[in-house]
Amino acid sequence: ALSDASREYAPRKLPDVGRPKMWLSGLEDLVVDDCHNHLGLPFLNVGERCNISGSIRFKKLMMAGNYGAAMDIAKKQ
Numbered sequence: 572a573l574s575d576a577s578r579e580y581a582p583r584k585l586p587d588v589g590r591p592k593m594w595l596s597g598l599e600d601l602v603v604d605d606c607h608n609h610l611g612l613p614f615l616n617v618g619e620r621c622n623i624s625g626s627i628r629f630k631k632l633m634m635a636g637n638y639g640a641a642m643d644i645a646k647k648q
Contacts, residue, residue, distance in 0.1 A: 609636055 593615065595601040608614035632641040 593603040595603065595615070603615045606615045626644065629641055629644050632638075632644070
């Protein structure tokens with residue numbers, strides 16, 4: 572019934588999609604759209620103990636784009 576009633580209408584145009592954004596929740600909403608990784612995608616490294624000045628191995632993994640292995644280190648900390 573719904574299909575028959577809406578058959579005369581054309582589908583709406585989807586909005587143009589811009590650069591992807593990342594929304595983080597916490598005490599306040601944080602929209603990250605000006606931090607980009609080497610692929611041009613938004614990336615924000617969160618955590619004080621997980622930083623490139625505190626761990627050479629972590630730095631090398633992050634600089635190489637090996638985020639999975641870097642996250643393994645972060646989970647252990």
